[in-house]
Amino acid sequence: MSLLLQLEGVTASYGPSQALFGVDLSLGEGEVLALMGRNGMGKSTTIKVICRLLHPQDGRVTFDGRDMAGLAPHRAARAGLGLVPEGRRCFGPLTVHENLTAAARKGPWNIAAVETLFPRLGERRGQIAASLSGGEQQMLSIGRALMTNPRLLILDEATEGLAPTIRQEIWTAIAGLKQRDGLSILVVDKSLKELGTVADHATLLEKGATVWQGRFADLTPEVTDRYLGV
Numbered sequence: 001m002s003l004l005l006q007l008e009g010v011t012a013s014y015g016p017s018q019a020l021f022g023v024d025l026s027l028g029e030g031e032v033l034a035l036m037g038r039n040g041m042g043k044s045t046t047i048k049v050i051c052r053l054l055h056p057q058d059g060r061v062t063f064d065g066r067d068m069a070g071l072a073p074h075r076a077a078r079a080g081l082g083l084v085p086e087g088r089r090c091f092g093p094l095t096v097h098e099n100l101t102a103a104a105r106k107g108p109w110n111i112a113a114v115e116t117l118f119p120r121l122g123e124r125r126g127q128i129a130a131s132l133s134g135g136e137q138q139m140l141s142i143g144r145a146l147m148t149n150p151r152l153l154i155l156d157e158a159t160e161g162l163a164p165t166i167r168q169e170i171w172t173a174i175a176g177l178k179q180r181d182g183l184s185i186l187v188v189d190k191s192l193k194e195l196g197t198v199a200d201h202a203t204l205l206e207k208g209a210t211v212w213q214g215r216f217a218d219l220t221p222e223v224t225d226r227y228l229g230v
Contacts, residue, residue: 138162142158
């Protein structure tokens with residue numbers, strides 16, 4: 001299986017405050033990688049570096065064999081990165097249909113495909129995004145990212161704060177994206193149980209650095225207690 005995304009020794013800061021101190025991770029074509037760690041350990045910052053929303057101070061980010069250094073965020077998106085950001089961030093004044101078409105690029109993911117994945121979006125096609133429930137907005141955010149027809153889908157806390165039934169619907173969709181579509185996925189989430197149903201590998205962060213990498217099935221209670229426990 002070919003390597004799609006790799007980070008090597010990545011460091012990054014917000015002004016004088018250093019947030020990443022050496023992040024390493026790798027994700028193969030068609031795989032699902034779980035990026036995990038307690039709150040404030042650098043997961044969202046790592047995603048910002050991958051998507052070129054924050055430039056690293058040191059280290060290397062490669063995507064599909066291409067060095068991403070100096071690449072603008074919109075060019076990273078065009079290279080095949082589809083981001084579902086934490087907090088959803090739909091275009092509130094626009095309708096569901098307008099949110100989806102705003103991100104559209106040629107490929108198998110179109111309006112019909114997204115509405116098949118999330119039928120609720122089809123039912124609410126003409127509804128203003130700001131009036132949707134939190135779960136529906138999350139579906140819209142995922143659908144909008146898919147409309148870019150990405151090589152890699154990045155989900156940052158995509159199920160946080162949602163009702164259990166909606167959470168399960170989103171996890172089922174993620175599993176389908178992996179099994180049916182073979183899409184490469186990087187997912188940040190806290191639920192070991194649900195991650196275990198989709199993730200091939202895991203990377204754990206502690207204080208802005210990679211402290212564990214391996215197959216998700218090889219995560220032991222000792223490792224999870226040490227790096228993920230309260």
